[in-house]
Amino acid sequence: MHRLLLIDDDEALSGPLTQYLARFDFALSAVTRPSLALQRLASEAFDAIILDGMLPEMDGFAFCRQIRASQDPWREIPILMLTARGDLTDRVVGLELGADDYLAKPFEPRELAARLQTILRRTRRAPTGAVPASASPATPGLMRFEGLDIDATRREVRTHQGVVDLTSTEYELLALLAREPGRVFTRDEILNRLRGQEADLYTRAVDILVSRLRKKLEPVEPVKTLRNAGYCFALPERVS
Known part of the structure; x- marks a missing residue:
């Protein structure tokens, strides 16, 4: 319930x-x-x-x-x-x-x-006892990039400055892009994936979410804009 x-x-x-x-x-x-x-x-x-x-x-x-x-x-x-x-x-x-x-x-x-x-x-959270973000790079659910860690188990995002306080929608947007680095997502695709239903004409909502996310992650810049196309994740994976 x-x-x-x-x-x-x-x-x-x-x-x-x-x-x-x-x-x-x-x-x-x-x-x-x-x-x-x-x-x-x-x-x-x-x-x-x-x-x-x-x-x-x-x-x-x-x-x-x-x-x-x-x-x-x-x-x-x-x-x-x-x-x-x-x-x-x-x-x-x-x-x-x-x-x-x-x-x-x-x-x-x-x-x-x-x-x-x-x-x-x-926004469903992981159960108590989830693996911490400081675990090894092989930890399941942990995506490590240059200057940015995304722990899908804990739904936690870290930069060199510490844990970043994201709303559930901001986190989902970042995780969606990071799971397929380099892939370009259109605004309608992002709306459909985040809201679980057909997108309406209100695609400006995606631009607002990206703007909020970028501001919170500064100086890291993981999201790249492709004019008239959409957005993609642009950080390289961390190798060590």
Whole structure:
């Protein structure tokens, strides 16, 4: 059973959504304010957050930024943003702030369930006792490049400066490219692979993710842009 926290000031939404998501093995808890959400996050464990863009106290985008910038244990929790229908600006801002996906209101509950399942599949953590990133180059799941290590077992990325704090989507993008160095992935291919569904016209989301990833990995530059083609992983493998 996956535990979800809904943060939405529409109190009429939580009841029907709780019943519907239970069919997919989701247990939904709901709060109407960010302050109440922080209290729940501090006292309970959740697998994902459903976050409305419009909230009292602060909007959902500011709250998303606060979570991602904090040092609290829940800073990496997957976040699905609920945005206004057709509002591209909301979608761009949400992804730039570290949200893992977005869904426009009004939405179909089945689509919400599908997107949550996709997010949780790609953010599933390894069990306790996983092999540390400092293991030998032959460690299964460890990809070593010049200036960059990607430990797929721990879902951990390291540079010479230490562990890099990536969101689940940023990690998945980097791992996708690194598994096939030199291969050019189009924006639509990346969207399809990361979201597990047909890409819509919103391919700018990939550019935003790449920009965020590059900034966090500086001065290492693993992702190369090929004009009018897409992106590829450009670091050589480490030989020692």
